[in-house]
Amino acid sequence: MGRFDERVALITGAASGIGRATATRMAADGATIVGFDRDDHGLASVAAEITGSGGTMTTVTGDVSDRTECIAAVDAAVSTHGRLDILANVAGVTWAEHVADITEAGWKQMMDVNVSGSFWCAQAALPHLLEQHGNIVNIASNAGLMGQAYTVAYSTAKGAVVNMTRALAMEYAKQPVRINAVAPGGVDSPMSRDFVMPDDLDYTLMQGYIGFRSMADPAELANVIAFVASDEASRMHGAIVSVDGGLTAG
Numbered sequence: 582m583g584r585f586d587e588r589v590a591l592i593t594g595a596a597s598g599i600g601r602a603t604a605t606r607m608a609a610d611g612a613t614i615v616g617f618d619r620d621d622h623g624l625a626s627v628a629a630e631i632t633g634s635g636g637t638m639t640t641v642t643g644d645v646s647d648r649t650e651c652i653a654a655v656d657a658a659v660s661t662h663g664r665l666d667i668l669a670n671v672a673g674v675t676w677a678e679h680v681a682d683i684t685e686a687g688w689k690q691m692m693d694v695n696v697s698g699s700f701w702c703a704q705a706a707l708p709h710l711l712e713q714h715g716n717i718v719n720i721a722s723n724a725g726l727m728g729q730a731y732t733v734a735y736s737t738a739k740g741a742v743v744n745m746t747r748a749l750a751m752e753y754a755k756q757p758v759r760i761n762a763v764a765p766g767g768v769d770s771p772m773s774r775d776f777v778m779p780d781d782l783d784y785t786l787m788q789g790y791i792g793f794r795s796m797a798d799p800a801e802l803a804n805v806i807a808f809v810a811s812d813e814a815s816r817m818h819g820a821i822v823s824v825d826g827g828l829t830a831g
């Protein structure tokens with residue numbers, strides 16, 4: 582028996598990094614996975630891995646920043662698999678820049694993907710999650726819990742994900758659904774490998790968010806996300822769970 586047997590999990594950002602690791606972790610524990618990502622090749626690759634190991638995964642290619650595509654992804658999960666128990670909002674984007682270089686389009690993209698995408702998926706999923714007494718796990722960041730130089734737009738967006746999680750948890754406090762967030766620190770994924778800091782930066786401004794430990798493996802995040810989504814975490818609601826090697830402790 583797996584802890585997610587008979588459960589259906591919609592995972593955004595499932596094509597890569599933490600989302601991919603979460604899909605394989607939950608599938609190994611019995612969940613039927615619906616991966617929603619803009620990267621169709623990545624989705625096909627993780628679906629092949631999961632089905633090759635005896636699991637079940639279907640895919641929806643789309644953009645989480647488009648509300649109609651979030652609604653379509655939730656509808657596809659429910660119409661294909663008959664129910665929805667878990668929404669993991671993992672899709673996200675980041676980049677670094679000086680404040681003076683932030684453009685209107687860049688600011689909007691940062692908010693649309695990281696904040697609005699999580700909200701549109703949550704809004705569409707909630708009626709189904711309430712039916713199943715299910716739950717939402719949003720992926721925030723240490724950047725949403727502390728001020729970070731050179732990533733002001735990303736920090737703003739992830740701070741919004743943190744408080745969106747709390748506000749949703751309060752609005753649904755009396756209803757049978759749990760809403761939590763996991764806040765990673767540095768994770769060794771394509772996102773962090775592609776991350777480029779601006780030239781001419783002041784490294785002393787970054788000391789507070791470099792920390793003392795190596796980057797996490799995506800599987801280490803997936804373990805916590807799966808725990809928070811499982812019945813073992815039945816008392817967790819409105820929690821922001823830091824998984825950052827102590828980065829935000831000091």
Ligand SMILES: NC(=O)c1ccc[n+]([C@@H]2O[C@H](COP(=O)([O-])OP(=O)(O)OC[C@H]3O[C@@H](n4cnc5c(N)ncnc54)[C@H](O)[C@@H]3O)[C@@H](O)[C@H]2O)c1
Binds near residue numbers: 594674720723767772
């Ligand atoms: N990697 C880190 O160090 C780190 C640290 C803290 C928080 N996070 C957060 O964890 C989450 C996952 O990051 P990751 O490291 O796995 O990154 P990643 O780049 O490996 O994966 C992100 C996934 O999101 C998908 N995606 C991006 N924009 C999308 C859109 N508009 N619509 C649909 N899919 C979209 C990408 O295609 C990709 O598959 C993100 O929310 C990120 O902000 C990452």
